[in-house]
Amino acid sequence: MEGLRPNSRPGRHRSDGQVRIPEVDPLFGSGIRMTAGWAQHDGAGADLGFWTLLSRLPRLMRISFGLAWQAGHLLLPVAVTAKLLAGAATGAVLLATNAVLVLLLSGPPTLERLTQALPVLLGVAVAGVARSVLSSMGDAVNGKLAPRIDRAATVRLLERAVRVELVIIKNAEFRNLMSAAARGALSARMVTTYAIALVEALTGLVAAAGVLTVLHPLLMPLMVVVTVPSAWGAVRMARARFVSMKRWTELQRQLETLSELLIGSSPAEEVRAHRAGGFLLHHYQRLARLSEAEQARLAGLEARTNLMSDGVAGLARLAMYGVLGALLTSGAVPLAVAGTVIIAIRTGTGHLTALVSAVNDLYEQGLFVQDWKQACDRAEQEAIRGGTIKLDQPPDQIFARNLWFTYPNNEQPSLAGIDMTVRRGEIVALVGENGSGKTTLAKLLTGLYMPQRGAVWWDGRTTAELDRATLFDHVALVAQDFVHWPFTARVNVTIGRSTRRPDAAALRESAAFGRADEVVDRLDAGWETLLAPEFLGGTMLSGGQWQRIGLARAHYRNASVVIFDEPTAALDPRxxxxxxxxxxxxxxxxxxxxxxTHRLASVRRADRIYVLDRGRVIEHGTHDALMALNGRYAELYSLQAKQHQDSVPSS
Structure with a gap:
């Protein structure tokens, strides 16, 4: 953060009163300071002046108001109109108040004068009630509109995100953008809420100023003189809160991380075995003291600012009373008007404070909404593209020719010049060391990735020509890191073909195939057991048990092309x-x-084996042919055979 030095001591204060938070933390290094994702705009308003913020609001509000209109149609104009009228009612209340004061102060109080004032008093009451009703109506309509905005923004984002190309959705930069967009979907309702509040504050301020101008031209400058100190205090504290919130948020993320390490189940064993608890607690207390110091600093600054602004405002009021006295003495304004001026200035000050707060909140939340719009547009651009030819039957043959693929932001290709063939009824094994391109090649063969050069053919049609939705209908995937859905055991298997009605016979067959039936038989609620230990009633499965659920899921999908990507990593040899x-x-x-797979003992029965190294096929053939070749495959196989002699089946 600006102005903080690496050698700052925790808890000490700088000469400007700000708490020194070290740039290089003993635990977190540069700290958990998010420059992208959901936290990138925290405290952004602190870097800009108030009028700069005000000038940038229309562009940010257009996005949110467009979404609000789509989500609620007439609800938005109704809410805005209600707040406009509520703000305008402030002027009516002040004018009616002035009329009452004129009647009551025009002479000695008498029953006749009070009787004459009753209709005007009734007008004051009606105007006040109308203002409250209109303001409450605006709040009620906005309360109905806000959750619709939430839903509309989130659904729009999810609809586009789920259609993004796989290679893009895994990109770190895009993940950061999606993280910020998720926050932006929530911020959209807040922008609308703040904007509606701003309408009332601005209208009320203008109404108060207009009433004073009507009463006497010199009264408007009096209001400006009296409200400026309060406005200065409000703007200064808004800036200070933004800066403090940014510091506090960074500390809070570090504290939450340490808290999770102290109480979480994953690190619990090592925390105890290595006696790291005291170490973590020490640093938790250190950071907590910094957080406390920052909050104390803000409270002190707020007290000093309020004292200063109230003091200057008090002097301004004295000046105002002096001017009012002079105007009264000269007969320029009656006593009733002076009373109205005092009420109007107090009302205007309140509206001005609300205006400053709304502008600051609007700007920061609007930046997140802008990220949401950017993410939606980017996701639309990166949506899965494909041809129009529907794949109506399983392919007899899949083959790749001169296949090249490079991940975004990488210079070296992950695959280079690959040629290979997969036929119906065959097992084709892709083997090689980590990073050799095995998984990338499998995803290209099944249309999950699209090549930059060359092509993958499914029965005479390239994956670029095919409608990829119908192509995916013929693909099943069992990956080492497949999804552990936080649903019931039944859903975890049947989600393999979620577009069809659950089939009890197919479920039993698939469970037996993957030996998932043995897992389910041990669960308290059988197929209805929730496989999510983080929820009440949920059950935890071991890695091997999950692997069986995953195998059953792939079988239940009943696809013509099945990818097994390290499917037995968590299983014992038998x-x-x-x-x-x-x-x-x-x-x-x-x-x-x-x-x-990298476990070569399991590929002996494959019809063909392709050995990859740094994105290229360096050998291919049957197990016997590759062993006779005495190349890389034979070398790797022999090494593994020596280590796992008991698991290697006899020839």
């Missing part, structure tokens, strides 16, 4: 061999199986 026996059964049933 279970692994059984799974690969069943993988062979899938191929015999007419499916094309693409097996991605």
């Amino acid at each position: 279970a692994e061999l059984e799974v690969f026996d069943r993988v062979g059964d899938l191929a015999k049933g007419g499916r094309a199986v693409i097996l991605v």
Whole structure:
């Protein structure tokens, strides 16, 4: 942060009164200071002047108001109109008050004069009630509109995000943008709420100023003189709160991280075994003291600012009373008008303070809404593109020719010049060391990624020509890091084909295929057991148990092309061999199986094995042919065989 030095001591204060927060923290280094994602605009308003903020608001409000109109149609103009009328009613109240004072102060109080004032008093009451009713109506309509804006913004973002190309959705820069957009979807309702509040504050301020101008031309400058100190105090404290909130938020993220490490289940074993609890607590207390000091500093600054602004405002009021006295003495204004002036200035000051607060809040939340709009537009641009040819039947053959692929922001290609073929009823294994391109190639073969050069052909049509939605209908995926859905065991399997009605017979068959039935039989509620330990009644599964659920899910999908990407990483050798026996059964049933693995003992029965190294196929053939070649595959296989002799089946 600006002005903070790396060697600052925790808890000390700088000469300007700000708490020194070290740039280089003993635990977090440069600290948890988000420059992108949901926190990138925290305290952004602190860097700009009030009038600069005001000038930038229309552009930010257009986005939110457009969304509010789509979400609620007439609700937005109704809410704005109600607040406009509520603000305008301030003027009516002041004029009616002035009329009452004129009647009451025009002479000695008598029953006749009071009787004459009753209709005007009734007018004051009616105007006041109308102002309250209109303001409450605006709040009520906005309360109905706000959740609709939430839903509309979030749904629009999710609709576009779910259609984004896989390679883009995994990009770090895009993930940061989506994180900020998720915050922006929530901020859209806040922008609308603040904007509606601003309408009432601005209208009320203008109404108060207009009434004073009507009463006497010199009264308007009096209001400016009296309200300027309060406005200065409000603007200064708004800036200070933004700056303090930014510092406090950074500290709070660090405190929340330490708290989670102290009470979380994942680090619990090491915290205890390594006796790290005291160390973490020490740093928690250190950071908590910094947070306390920052909050104390803000409270002190607020007290000093209020004292200064109130003092100057008091002097301004004395000057105002002097001017009013002179005007009264000269007969320029009657006593009733003087009373109205005091009420109008107090009312105007309140509206001005509300205006300053609304402008600051509007600007910061508007930046998040701008991120939301940017993310929606970017997601639309990066949506999955494909041809119009529908794939109505399983492919007999998939082949790649001169396939090249490079990830965004990378210079070196992940795949270079790949040629390969996968036929229906075959098991094709992709093997190689980590980073060799196995998983990337599998995703290109099934249309999850699109090549930059070359093409993948499904029965004479490239993946670029095919309607990729219908292409995906023929693909099932079992990945090492497949999704652990926080749903019931039944849904975790049947979500493999969520577009069809659940099939009890198919569920039993799939569970038996993956040995997931053995897992479900041990669950208290069977198929209705919630597989989410973070929720009440949820159950935790081991890695191996989840792997069986994943295998059952892929089988239930009943797709013609199945990718197994390290599917047995969490299984013991005996279970692994059984799974690969069943993988062979899938191929015999007419499916094309693409097996991605580094455990070479499991690929002996593959019809073809492709050995990848740094994005290129360096060997391919059957197990026996590759062993006879005595190249890289034979070397890796022999090394693994020595380490896992008990798991290697006999030839």
